[in-house]
Structure formats: C-alpha cells, structure tokens
Amino acid sequence: MLNKIQQRNSDIYSMTPFNFFEDFRRNLFNDLKSNLIKTDIHETDNEYVVEAELPGIPKEDIQVNYENGVLTISGQRQIDAAIEDEKGKLIHSERSLTSVRRQYLLENVKEDEIKASYSDGILKVTLPKDSNKEIKTSIPIE
Structure with missing residues (x-):
C-alpha cells in the first residue's frame, strides 16, 4: 500500500478517477469484511452453540x-x-481501534443457563434450549 501511495504522489497527473474509486471501493469493502465477527452456530436437540x-x-x-x-x-x-521499539517511533498506524458487534436471533433459550468461555481468540457461547416454551410453526389466517 505504501508503494502505491508513493507512486501516485510522485506522478499525480497520471492518476485517473477510475483508479481512485477502485482503491476506495477495495478499501471500503476490505474494512467492512475485517470488522465482521466470523461465526459458526450449531444446533442440537438440547442447545445452540455459537463459536465466534x-x-x-x-x-x-x-x-x-x-x-x-x-x-x-x-x-x-x-x-x-x-509505540516505540528498537526500529523507532511508529509514525503511521491503521490499527488503533477496532470495534465489532453482531447479533443472532436464537429464541426459546433458558436464559439463566447460558454459558460463555474464551480461549485462543474463540468465544464459545452455549445456549440451552427451553423445551417448555411453545414454538408456533403456523398461524391461521382469518
């Protein structure tokens, strides 16, 4: 990325609007993808297991x-x-703050029995199902 910036700055007259918008699109969608929480959700007869x-x-x-x-x-x-290390002071960083958030609709859960653990960058949430809650599968039309 740094090479592209230096190259463009040294020859600004050769930059086209297409190049500018292509870089903008690529950076925008890469940033959006990087802020998504990658998740697996498993369902058994007794529980949901979310691994994020x-x-x-x-x-x-x-x-x-x-x-x-x-x-x-x-x-x-x-x-x-x-940050300053043996290589010198950091003069440019694009990784200063990252916030992520996702929501999942998982109904009929025993709220007081939900458990979560975190290890090696993976969050595991176990949500036991509440078999006493009635699940409507169809609604009659009047």
Whole structure:
C-alpha cells in the first residue's frame, strides 16, 4: 500500500478517477469484511452453540448479552498509537481501534443457563434450549 501511495504522489497527473474509486471501493469493502465477527452456530436437540472468532481482543473487552431472544456479541481492541521499539517511533498506524458487534436471533433459550468461555481468540457461547416454551410453526389466517 505504501508503494502505491508513493507512486501516485510522485506522478499525480497520471492518476485517473477510475483508479481512485477502485482503491476506495477495495478499501471500503476490505474494512467492512475485517470488522465482521466470523461465526459458526450449531444446533442440537438440547442447545445452540455459537463459536465466534475475536482474535486479538482481550477477554475483558468482550461483552455477551442475551435479551428478547437476541444474542449480542461485541468487543473492542485498542492498540497504543505511541509505540516505540528498537526500529523507532511508529509514525503511521491503521490499527488503533477496532470495534465489532453482531447479533443472532436464537429464541426459546433458558436464559439463566447460558454459558460463555474464551480461549485462543474463540468465544464459545452455549445456549440451552427451553423445551417448555411453545414454538408456533403456523398461524391461521382469518
């Protein structure tokens, strides 16, 4: 990316609107994809199991909520922009703050028995099903 920026800045007259918008589109959609929580949801007769990738996000910065049949997973990762190491002071960073959030509709759950664990960047949420709740499968039309 840095090479492209330097190349364009050195020859700004050769830049076309097509190149500008193509780069804009590519960067926009790559950013959107990178902020999605990649998730697997398994259903058995007794429970739902949600496994969500949250790499690099500390356990303390992850929130899991369940309300009105909706499971919400959110997290935030912050990287200190004033980093200095043996290579020198960081002068440009595009990774300073990342927030992610997703919601999943998982109804008929025993809310007081939901469990969550986090290991190696994977959040696992187990939601036991409530077999006592009635599930309507069809609605008569009057």
